[in-house]
Amino acid sequence: MPRDDYLEPYRRASESFGDNFRVTLWASQHTQVTRFEAFTEMFDFAGRRVLDAGCSRGDFLAHLLEIGIACAWYTGVDGVEQVIHQARDRGWPQSTFIHGDFVQHPALLASGEPEVICFSGTLNTMTLRQTLGVLRSAWDATGEALIFNFLSDLATPQAAPQGYPAHRHDTHRLLAWATGCTGRVIYRQDYLPHGHDAAILMLKEQRRG
Secondary structure, eight states: OOTTGGGHHHHHHHHHHTTSGGGGOOSOHHHHHHHHHHHHHHSOOTTOEEEEETOTTTHHHHHHHHTTOOOSEEEEEESOHHHHHHHHHTOOSSEEEEEOOTTTOGGGGGTTOOSEEEESSGGGGSOHHHHHHHHHHHHHHOSSEEEEEEEBTTOOTTSOOOOTTOOOBOHHHHHHHHHHHOSOEEEEOOSSGGGOEEEEEEEOOOOOO
16 A cells, blocks of 8 residues: 555545535535534634644635634645645635645644644544554644544444545544643534544643743
């Protein structure tokens, strides 16, 4: 398998769907927005320097602007060049979009000196080892917070089954890693039916005055 096989489903989608929403590989726009809403309920992105790792067309920035949240600066990074061109063509202010593979080149996660780094849907095609690698790099790179979602293996049997290219992650392992980094962790698995998806917010420890 190629070193960047986690990107292959997105490259194929880009070739098949062009600038259509389906290039994101989200099941629907409704579930995409529901995940975005969970993020904005968990963390205040207003006035922050945001790095969106695996930004695709920049839909998270579009959501923030639609609900009136203005970032200090938004940096989107994605390993598929075609979607980066699409994001740039949308002409948003206070933003930059970078083509690059942050799994192979984790220094990309420090672009724009982010105060918060987010992964939404990005981890679904990665192995647990790859996931933990990029999360460690993101935690080192972020100034204030790291927030990410993933398909939870603690979902009930009624949740939609997952097959290639997406798969469920070991939720206990991810929580153990997060709480090993910081005592300030928020976990949610209530925003999609049957616990289909989970989100973890990690905050840097506050310095005492």
